[in-house]
Amino acid sequence: MASEILFLDSAGPRRWILKQEGALSVAPDRAVFCASELLEAEVFRTLERMSLAYRWSDEQTSQALHSAFLVVSRIQLVGLNSRVLKRVAGPLRGRLGTLDAIHFVTALILREEGRGTLRFATHDRELALAARAEGFDVLGV
Numbered sequence: 078m079a080s081e082i083l084f085l086d087s088a089g090p091r092r093w094i095l096k097q098e099g100a101l102s103v104a105p106d107r108a109v110f111c112a113s114e115l116l117e118a119e120v121f122r123t124l125e126r127m128s129l130a131y132r133w134s135d136e137q138t139s140q141a142l143h144s145a146f147l148v149v150s151r152i153q154l155v156g157l158n159s160r161v162l163k164r165v166a167g168p169l170r171g172r173l174g175t176l177d178a179i180h181f182v183t184a185l186i187l188r189e190e191g192r193g194t195l196r197f198a199t200h201d202r203e204l205a206l207a208a209r210a211e212g213f214d215v216l217g218v
Contacts, residue, residue: 082193085112085152086180087119088200089217094120094144095127101198101217111195113161113183114154115176120145155183171207181207188213 083103090112092100124145128138157179164186165178173181181204188195197208198216205218 081107082109082111082195083198083216084180084184084187084195084213085110085116086177086199086201086204087112087116087123089198090116090120090145090148090152091123092200093148094124094141099200101200103198103216109153110151111153111155111187111192113180114157115179115183116152117149117154119176120149155187157183161186169207170210171203173203173207177201177204177207180204184208184213185211 089101091097121142124138124141127133128141133141161179161182164182165175169178169181171181180199184195184197195213196216197205197213199205199208200217202218205215208215
């Protein structure tokens with residue numbers, strides 16, 4: 078049974094997929110992962126750009142996409158809706174760009190809805206600072 082809920086931005090899953098140094102170390106059976114549905118688009122767009130920029134072989138691209146499907150399938154994606162977008166358009170803590178603000182606001186709304194105690198998992202410094210300022214326990218930065 079999962080003992081914690083981790084809210085993810087797209088950097089954590091990308092590091093898992095690409096097996097990059099510094100990836101979050103979380104046992105899958107010990108956590109429930111959730112994220113804005115924006116994460117799926119960000120992950121697959123990044124992989125597409127990387128496959129072109131680094132001229133990955135078809136095999137490398139296929140392997141990365143397969144890993145991405147496996148990782149994303151373990152994450153409970155939360156719909157991007159007008160409530161999130163309206164709140165993103167208002168004042169927020171920190172110097173967040175639009176995409177990070179969407180992740181941040183989604184986590185705030187989940188917490189306000191009482192969906193459990195969330196830990197915020199990110200590799201982004203600005204996002205981590207904003208999350209800490211709102212009282213989240215932050216993992217990754």
